[in-house]
Amino acid sequence: MKLEHKATIAAPIGQVWAFLMDVPAVAKCAPGVESVEPLGDDKYRGTIKVSVGPIRLAFQGDVSIVERDEVAHTASMRADAADKRAGGAVKAVLTMSLSEVSTDPPVTELRMETDAQIMGRVGEFGQPIIRKKADQMVGEFGQNLSKAIAAGIAK
Amino acid sequence: MSMLTEDAARIFEAPEYRIEGPLKVSGRARYTADVKVPDALIAKFLLSPLPHAHIVSIDTSAAKAVPGVKAVLTGADIGLKLFGRVLYDWPVLAVDQVRFAGERVAAVAAETREAADDAIKLIQVEYEDLPSVFDAEEALRDGAPLLHPDPSGYFYGMGKRGDRPNLNLQGYELVKKGEEDIERVFASAHRVFEDEYSGPRQHQGYIEPHACVLWIDGDDVVHVYSVAKAPFGLRTQLSRVTGHPSPKIVVDSMFIGGDFGGKGNVIDEFPCYYLARATGRPIRSINTYAEELAAGAPRHAVKFYLRTGVDRDGRIIAHQSRAYFNGGAYGAAKPMPNCLVPAGVGPLEVYNVPNTRIETFVSYTNTVPCGHMRAPGSIYAGHAGEGHIDHIARELGMDPVEFRLLNCVRDGDRGPANEGFHKPKAVEVLEAVKRETSWGRPLLPNHGRGVVLRHRHVGTGKSEIVLRLLKGGKIEALYATPDQGSGSATVVRRVAAAVLSVDPERIEVRYGDTGEARLDGGSGASRVTHVVGQATIAGATSLKEQLQDLAAEVMGWPAGKVRLEGDRFVVADGSGEGGDFADVAGRIAAGGEVEAIGAYDSNTLSHDEADFNFYAYMIEVEVDPDTGRVEILDAVQVVDVGTIINPVAHQGQLDGSFVFGFGNAMMEELVEQDGLITTLSLGEYKLPTQMDIPPLRTVLVQDPVGCGPFGAKAAGEITNSGVAAAVANAITDAVGVRMKTLPLTAERVFASLQEQKGGVI
Amino acid sequence: MRTFDYHAVGSAAEALDLLAQYGEDAHLMAGGTSLMLMMEQGLIQPGHVVGLRSANELRGIGASSGGIEIRALTTHREVERSSHVRDYCPTLVEAFERIATIRIRNQATIGGNLVHADPAQDPPPILLALDAEVVIQSKIGERTVPLDGFFRDYFETVVEEGELLASVRLPAIVAGTKSTYVKFLPRTEDDYATLSVGAALRLGADGSCEHVRVALGSAAPTPIRARKVEAALQGQRLTGPMIDEAAELVRDEVDPLDDVRGSAKYKREMARVWTGRALRSLLDGGGK
Amino acid sequence: MPAHRRLVDLLREGLGLTGTKEGCSVGVCGACAVLVDGDMVSACLMPAIFVDGTSVETIEGLSPPEGPLTPLQECFIRHGGFQCGICTPGQIMAATALLRDNPHPTELEVKRWMMGNLCRCTGYYKIVESILAAASGEGAPS
Missing domain, CATH: 3.30.365.10 (Aldehyde oxidase/xanthine dehydrogenase, molybdopterin binding domain)
Structure with a gap:
């Protein structure tokens, strides 16, 4: 399943990039993230809660930065997580790339391409709903990111 | 034999009353999932969530600790055991590698379904992704991931495997007819048309999910209730995979709840064998329909x-x-x-x-x-x-x-x-x-x-059927073709009656498992009426000759002159002598059962x-x-x-x-x-x-x-x-x-x- | 499926007590058709299931201030076979006849259906078109919520923890109002709709549109009202082409899922086609 | 029986009444159709606890093991209303409920009622024929 999102952030590209490299801060922008612990080597462990109506899933897993190109301003993160209770797993690669829209005022565009696979019993249940939910969540994540970066700058 | 005899015409034209009908309309027909064996354990399988991955490690300790769990097996426990119908390339349980999402990685046997489910969830598998290919044409391009880099160890059941121009090919065939340089013919054509067509995977949609019940008795005989439509084929495969001698495997697939090709491929029996070995208990496995759709063997x-x-x-x-x-x-x-x-x-x-x-x-x-x-x-x-x-x-x-x-x-x-x-x-x-x-x-x-x-x-195919005159004058037809709904039992009854020239009600058709009945190629390819029907003709013809001779013997009629026709034995010497089938057959049977074997192999056809x-x-x-x-x-x-x-x-x-x-x-x-x-x-x-x-x-x-x-x-x-x-x-x-x-x-x-x-x- | 404690209750009050006692760990069960599937798949694993089947006060169909009240535990089949419902609005009967199969309709309930909040279900569009309200009960009392506003998201409604849906109320239908329910099923007749439309229309003596409702199923994460379409038609003297033009607006109001019943793109077009067809049939004197 | 068991588990595993079949397990195929207080339901979607105090009819209840078949069952045999037979108990329970509710259905009424019982073998034509034959009085013991 492939998802694409864009967010526009009123901040210079360098600042946005710096923020993106702070994984715990970035992770907090994802809806439902409960905890993020660094494991070293650009690897982190965390929990994210997802609910669709009465269905409540808690995915636990690892996120790592698998690629980062400071010059091109692209980075990709990989997440592997599983929900033990219902028996489901998610494997996702999130590629983020920044481009400068303007320097005065500073505006940066963030593009996020997500390639995710939902597996196991959770995957048996309504892939279309999962896709919609994932789409919603990544969209919200993008919005939260812009807000968080804007807030950081305002400080 | 293409002309209909009078008997055949009369018998075939009457609307039939299917032999298995009363069992099926009353819920008494026994399908595999209905079989209850005392002390049976429930089998469940852990399926790979990934389409292509290296298995780094499997930890089954937590699964084994679940109360009620009697065995947790992985490929490491049973070794690389490959099964198949012709090409044996599919591991019973994955070893080192999984090649599709849905491949079986571990098998659990437990006292209850809940315990088995819990155990499955507790098996920890660490995978390392491998590059995947999903499309048939892409698989043949240079640089595509190779699924089976070394197929040399795979058993192939039909002599030498054909040449394949690419290792990612399971099969390849080139058929040519006429002019060798076909481009020359195309060049001479008035018009040339080109089209591309495609179709998706489709599922057979039988209503009965795959199921199997398997146990090993004290004499080391493996008993299998299966949905396999070719029980003799399954016997051969099980024997080859497990090394268990084929005469000590008995497969019973009497009723199959829908086949449409899907019951030609059975996969549960292999891991269930190992679970039965590991636990000493009967194993029962019933797939969910989600498993059928995710990992059955659909149309290409x-x-x-x-x-x-x-x-x-x-x-x-x-x-x-x-x-x-x-x-x-x-x-x-x-x-x-x-x-x-x-x-x-x-x-x-x-x-x-x-x-x-x-x-x-x-x-x-x-x-x-x-x-x-x-x-x-x-x-x-x-x-x-x-x-x-x-x-x-x-x-x-x-x-x-x-x-x-x-x-x-x-x-x-x-x-x-x-x-x-x-x-x-x-x-x-x-x-x-x-x-x-x-x-x-x-x-x-x-x-x-x-x-x-x-x-x-x-x-096409081959089959053998046993026709027996029983004490009491009934004729039993014993065969091993599973019933997936075609009505073959009634075909056997009607064909045997037409050949023998007796009332169809005298023919009692009985299904036998592989231990009792003779070789049969199984139902499939629409072959049953042709193949089993011809075997029935052979058997009934032979039985008829024997009965005619025996009738002469027991009745003191002239040898070589007795004909069985119109449900009577008649002496064709102009004497008008004869007797009802029941009376004469009863006297023949009193001297012992009379048996004839009908065998047919369509390979004998041109x-x-x-x-x-x-x-x-x-x-x-x-x-x-x-x-x-x-x-x-x-x-x-x-x-x-x-x-x-x-x-x-x-x-x-x-x-x-x-x-x-x-x-x-x-x-x-x-x-x-x-x-x-x-x-x-x-x-x-x-x-x-x-x-x-x-x-x-x-x-x-x-x-x-x-x-x-x-x-x-x-x-x-x-x-x-x-x-x-x-x-x-x-x-x-x-x-x-x-x-x-x-x-x-x-x-x-x-x-x-x-x-x-x-x-x- | 995980096992659970089953509590058969005889009244709504008992059910609410149990919900208060067990909180998130309790789940109400009416007909059970959807809940059983979700529990079987391990998606919901409540420790306590509160079975409403014997809560007879939550069952039945009656008159309510000129309209009709259908209590939550009424099965789809009871709705479909009720002469009350037929007298009130035959379209409602027709819509309920389209739900899945008789077996499901014998077991599933209207309350369970609405609370389950699956946007592909049949009752919501027609109930929205008829301006239904739902009565939600809790230990502190009752609140009435218009069905339009009841659905929040996929499988999510405004029913909060500690509350239960007690009944559905439908107002009196003003004379001259016609309604229809169309369910587009390009695969099989027992399928969920690829797209469905519930619509109601009343024309004034001068032929102008006095009242119009258009609601769609399978068109968004929740059942929705097509307000732009309604607004474009309200007060107008309707013609077929005008309806087609208004139906175009529905494209911007829907947000369908891509699934085996059709891509989002296709469903968007079908929303237009079936909105137009439903309204045209009402204009042409169809509907009931 | 634990609370989470389904009616189909109670019948097949608990009581050994295996005439009721389990197919899709999601209420679609109708192989597990049984009558609860006369109404047909999917035994795979119904918690077993729901049937406490009700009357449940399964295929086993229609005709005793050695006794005569019902006219409907007879008609399914004579008219080819089954092939592999796995859906047949569900078809017959559904048709039994239909003929009690509506002894003389039209062809369309038969099809509407029977829509929830999938059959992959017969193509349905002969199921309809069997039910209409039973409705017309065929199959009754003479």
Whole structure:
């Protein structure tokens, strides 16, 4: 399943990039993230809660930065997580790339391409709903990111 | 034997009362999932969530600690055990590597389903992703991930494996006919037409999920209740995989709750054997329907590339095709030599084409292993070939029926793969279309008619049946063909009675497991009436001779003069002497049972002129141009049949075949996303319901010239593969768009109409 | 499926007590058709299931201030076969006849259906078109919520923890109002709709549109009202082409899922087609 | 029986009444159709606890093991209303409920009622024929 999102952030590209490299801060922008612990080597462990109506899933897993190109301003993160209770797993690669829209005022565009696979019993249940939910969540994540970066700058 | 005796005519023409009927309508017919064995454990399997990965480690300790869990096995415990129908390339449990999402990684046996489920969730597997390939053509490109880099250790059950130009091929075949340089013929053609067609994976949709009950008794005999439609085949496979001697394996597959090809491939029996070994307890495994849809052995997805040249008169002079079948991760589920899908040569199978070059590729990909489904591959070959033919006819300005009449095979012609036909009926069924349907009459707007001409081989194989005169004068017929609904028991009864010339009620047909009955090739390929029927004729003929001799002996009648006819023994010496069957048979049986074995092997038939059922469809549709929805208003199937033995069941098979083809044509698609099947219930993978089926009329073109008993042919999977093409051709006739991808969903028709209008939605 | 404690209750009050006692760990069960599937798949694993089947006060169909009240535990089949419902609005009967199969309709309930909040279900569009309200009960009392506003998201409604849906109320239908329910099923007749439309229309003496409702199923994460379409028609003297033009607006109001019943793109077009067809049939004197 | 068991588990595993079949397990196929207080339901979707205090009819209850079949069952045999037989108990329970509710249904009424019982073998034509034959009085013991 492939998802694409864009967010526009009123901040210079360098600042946005710096923020993106702070994984715990970035992770907090994802809806439902409960905890993020660094494991070293650009690897982190965390929990994210997802609910669709009465269905409540808690995915636990690892996120790592698998690629980062400071010059091109692209980075990709990989997440592997599983929900033990219902028996489901998610494997996702999130590629983020920044481009400068303007320097005065500073505006940066963030593009996020997500390639995710939902597996196991959770995957048996309504892939279309999962896709919609994932789409919603990544969209919200993008919005939260812009807000968080804007807030950081305002400080 | 093609002429009907008086007995046969009388017996076959009466509507039958199916022998297994009372069991089936009362819920007493015993299917595998109904078998209860004391102390049985429940088996469950951990399936790979990934399409292609290296297994780094498996930790089963937490799973083993679950109360009620008696065994947790992985590939490391049982070793690399490969199974298959012809090519043994599928591991019972994965070792080091998984090649499709749904592959079995571990097996659990537990006291309850809950304990088994809990244990499955607690098995920790660490995987390392490997690059995957999902598409049949991409798998053959340079640099594609190789699924089986070293197939040299794989057992292959049919002699030497054919050459394969690429290691990612399960099977490959090139068929040529006529001119070696076919390009020269194409260059000389008046016109050349090219088309591409495709179809998705489809599921057999039997209502009974795979199940098995297996235990090993104190004498080390393995008892298996199975849904396998070829129990002797399963016995051989189990023996080869496990090393357990085949005489000490007994397989019972009496009733099968729907097959359609899907019960040819069984996979539960292998891990259940190891679970039974590990626990010393009987093992019961019943798949969920989600497991069936995710990891059964569905019909292959396919892409056809067709190219055909015609001369100025519209005669086909050259045909070239390439078919790419997506075989999935293993070739094990296919019973054909070289793991081929038999319909690869099928698109123009009913036409007299002098020059051909036909290639069939079956690829390994990281998707669910594919197997056979009713008339395997043929629905796609039919859709492609008959759409292509329709396209050519219309481009040439010829009536599609006339174009087919011009090019179809007649007596003495040979098909595209150089195959011969025994009394082909292509012309007869086409003439019936003209005569018996509304073909050619005026149409309302958005209405259209499509026609299709196809054939189906009657099926081959071997079988043996035991006929026995029992004490009390009944005749028992014992055979091992599982009952998947064709009515074979009643065929055996009627054929035996017709040969013996006794009241059919005297014949008691009994199913026997592999320990009791004699060798049988299993039900499938629509072969049963032909093969089992001929075995019955052989057995009944032999029994009849013995009974006539014995009657003379016990009654003191002149030897060589006694005839069994009209349910009586009569002395053919003009004396008028004789006696009722029951009396005389009773006296014969008092001296001991009399037994005859009927054996038949279709290999003894001439292969030069093979037997086919030809058939045609005429289907009228109405297309709703605003939504793309297609409604079938009239469907007529014209079928070339031989002698009909069970008239009710025969029509039932043709009815069922049409509706099966209707589902395949209109709605069925196993959706795959990144190697995972996502249509995981019968709520998502829809089968036709009562309310969806169109009106159907059947026209029989009958000639008792088949190779089955008394000139019978096949019935089971003849007409299903023509529906898609007939509907697609009718859509073209109605609204001008040609539908080249199955199923023919409203959305696809709508999108084609939008494209035709030049609009973009 | 995980095992659970089953509590059969005889009244709504008992059920609410249990919900208060067990909180998130309790789940109400009416007909059970959807809940059983979700529990079987392990998606919901409540420790306590509160079975409403014997809460007879939550069952039945009656008159309510000129309209009709259908209590939550009434099965779809009871709705479909009720002469009360037929007298009130035959379209409602027709819509309920389209739900899945008789077996499901014998078991599933209207309350369960609405609370399950699956946007592909049949009752919501027609109930929205008829301006239904739902009565939600809790230990502190009752609140009445218009069905339009009841659905929040996929499988999510405004029913909060500790509350239960007690009944559905439908107002009196003003004379001259016609309604219809169309369900587009391009695959099989027992399928979920690819797209469905519930619509109601009343024309004034001068032929102008006095009242119009258009609601869609399978068109967004929740059942929705097509307000732009309604607004475009309200007060207008309707013609077929005008309806087609208004139906175009529905494209911007829907947000369908891509699934086996159709891509989002296709469903968007079908929303237009079926909205137009439903309204045209009402304009042409169809509907009930 | 634990609370989470389904009616189909109670019948097949608990009581050994295996005439009721389990197919899709999601209420679609109808193989597990049984009558609860006369109404047909999917035994795979119904918690077993729901049937406490009700009357449940299964295929086993229609005709005793050695006794005569019902006219409907007879008609299914004579008219080819079954092939593999796995859906047949569900078909017959559904049709039994239909003929009690509506002894003389039209063809369309039969099809509407029977829509929820999938059959992959027969193509349905002969199921309809069997039910209409029973409705017309065929299959009754003479």
